[in-house]
Amino acid sequence: MADDVFGCRVLMFRAALSSACARLPHDDELPRPAGYRLIKDADALWCAFETAHHKANLPDQLEIPMEPFARAVEIVLKDSELRDDRGYTPEVVLWDHAVRHSAYVQSRHAMGRVLAAAA
Known part of the structure; x- marks a missing residue:
């Protein structure tokens, strides 16, 4: 069950990201080789x-x-800027680092305190 939910959420996340990326120029429309x-x-x-x-x-x-x-995407893209080429993919540890510094956990804790105080 958990794998089904995870798989579904990943597909939804990927679809949302694809839709956002669809508005970007395709590789053949770029003036230089795509990275x-x-x-x-x-x-x-x-x-x-x-x-x-x-x-x-x-x-x-x-x-x-x-x-x-x-914020996480910005951290990874800024860190990856100089290494960008056709075969480049950021390492998983870089994504982990970016998420840790994105304030995700802090914002969820803060939201929990706000909701608890409102109850």
């Missing part, structure tokens, strides 16, 4: 957030707010 594409690492990014979620013992299901998501 890294974020969609290639949808699973690694999801797993990094899932790992952080479980390590922090956060309640409820994994939900990734846009701000920590964007």
Whole structure:
């Protein structure tokens, strides 16, 4: 059951990322040879957030707010800028590092305190 839910969430995450990337120019429309594409690492990014979620013992299901998501992607892209080429893919440890520094866990803890105070 858990694998089915995880697989479904990864597919939904990948679909959302694909839709966002669909608005970008295709490789053949770029003026230079294309490099890294974020969609290639949808699973690694999801797993990094899932790992952080479980390590922090956060309640409820994994939900990734846009701000920590964007922050994690920004960290990886900035770190990867000089290494970008056709065969480049960021390492999993870089995604883990980016998620740790995205404030995902901190924002989920803060949201939990706000909801608890409102109850």
